[in-house]
Amino acid sequence: MSDVCRGASSPLAASLTHAAVHETLRGDLSSVVYRSDTEGTEDGEQEELFSCDALLGRCLGCLQEISGQWQKQLPPLPPAPRPFHVSAHAIRNTRRKMEDRHVVLPEFNQLFGIADGVGRAYFAVFDGHGGVDAANYAATHVHVNVARHEGLEQDPGRALRESFQRTDATFLRKAKRERLRSGTTGVCALLEGDRLHVAWLGDSQAVLVQRGNHVTLMDPHKPEREDERNRIESLGGCVTYMGCWRVNGTLAVSRAIGDIDQKPYVSGEGDVTSRPLGGTEDFLVLACDGLYDTVSLPEVPGLVLGHLRENGGEWQGAAEALVTAAKKGGSADNITVLVVFLRDPVSVLEDCLAQGSGKEEPLFDFGGREAASDHAA
Template sequence: MVCSSHLKTVILQAGNIQRVTQGLAQFANLRRSSTTISVARYSSDRIFPSIRKMMVDTNMAASRGLATNTSSESDDDGGYASGGWKSEDGKLSCGYSSFRGKRASMEDFYDVKTCKINGQTVCLFGIFDGHGGSRAAEYLKENLFKNLMNHPEFLTKPRLAISETYQQTDSDFLESGKDMSRDDGSTASTAVLVGKHLYVANVGDSRTVLSKAGKAIPLSDDHKPNRSDERKRIENAGGVVMWAGTWRVGGVLAMSRAFGNRMLKKFVVAEPEIQEQELDEEFELLVLASDGLWDVVRNEDAVSLALSEEEPESAARKLIETAFSRGSPDNITCIVVRFFHEVASKPQPETQSETEIELQAQTEHETETEPEITTESETKPEPQISTESETKPEPQITTESETKPKPQITSESETQT
């Protein structure tokens, strides 16, 4: 006879196995589809139903020519979202994937936008990982980049604009939910590319990693309560960091910075840490992801996996699948941004070869006329010229006329000798 507690354990384990099996089946279906699935053509029965192709808002005063991917991360069957985008000049492309995984609900959101401001191309990428509900993450998706674009000093002082926008958006979110009893929150890891200048801002434990010549360079540092500087800040504000399965603020929240979280707002701030990079030919790609990926995939592995795929959408999907196969229990969302420096540099070898051919032709022509050039160059050394010129012309001049030129010539030769 089987006891009831043992039977309950068996049922729970069977349920978990069934959930994992369903997830793997979704990946199997996904692999059978084309690896170049676009947002407009992706089958709606396997992804979030309201994925739409990137649209351009023509109201320049309202959105500054913002082009954005408007997709909803709420879905009935916990499916898989995937898509991609490429810039008009071909120098930049990105792919994104989002998977509910083993969680009962989806609380991850992502955003990809691009626009031109005063002739300057601006691209924005963001990962928002909600906790305690999806409302905060969804609010960030709808408002964070929009608020940043409207900041009056966005182009002139981007670091200041990003910092102020993060904190103001947090205040706006708290104000919008002041009559609600919910206390949800969200992380935010964003990358803003203005020309060749990259600004990465982070709040929480989502993460952004850059690949430079195949090497993984983290551009954000997870905000964990046990980080020495974060713990000191929390304790100076009157808070406490406790161990409850992991280090938590007040024994509740496993991150030290976040949007929302009204009850812990005094300690859990939304002030971002910002890192800046100027991109060059060695920078290959950027990976932004929620902690559902980073909990089981190292930075180096993420970069290696992303580089192994030619298309960034395929890279994002591969990272999601890898994290799930390694046992990630969380929602998993990832954006991969690839830089194509070779598009701009391809013509250079051709122009260089043409110039080399021209130089070779010039040198060949110069070698043919070498006697004339050498006689001109050899006239510069005074000792050689003076001896040659004075010996030959002097008898001719003296024989033709012995008048005034002779004293002048001899005086010049005497001064030279």
């Protein structure tokens, strides 16, 4: 669809996409549906599946038709989304394959035709393992399930949590049908008006920075957590130490989408936290464990603020600065980082620099790269 929408603003492209998908789903789809083979399905039942190529062709046809109509007369559209400064950087690093995926969707309402007057933006990082299928699936489906959840407006936290579960359940059906063994951790942030909702599975993490200091939002799902160990053992599984704590001697995370061979010990049920935003929050960082393996949460503010200071407020490279610090610290994993600025980056830097001590010394350590290098040594 990108070719048809080329040249359009992001909000307009999102609204066009929504209109095209809506029109496609309204039509007769019998010609693009087929029945799967019975092998691998529950009780030998067949499943009705879409032919991807045929469905895409139908949707592109609708998109071209709607684009032509809108060029003649533009319909009323949802209000433009709040602008966000988002820095993103992802590298394969020393791994053979890149199994991370990330989603940046400030146009959440426009993409799904939500017109209730509440601004929404969605950001996510998925860290795949055992292949990229689960991460691809989660990056494609979680936000769709959130948008279609009947409780989104009343209880966004529940919508996020249950969307993780629904995505896990539908991916497991796909995994059984196609004999896939991959899984993925994930962390998602939904900014809704003046509230922040964060949902997670596994050890990908989100950290909020407020007035230059980190705010811990979550406790990652690792097998060594007492509640996770008790849950796994109560189901008949075990937690053993093999270089690190692992579920049944294999996975180093205790919750994930997918991992069909490790269900139910590796749970697909996520956790959610919600908090109000008062306007003093600086930025939000979402990243996979490839970052946090060598960069601690308290180091995150200094690394980002250090980059802003060294580059005169330039914010596009903030995520890359975190990735570079993780690499220098010895991380060999895939690394994906999103930095979502909740205020203007220049204002963030100015306010933090102004918060010096009585001896005119800064309160924050801006020597991020050097500090990370020393930490690794």
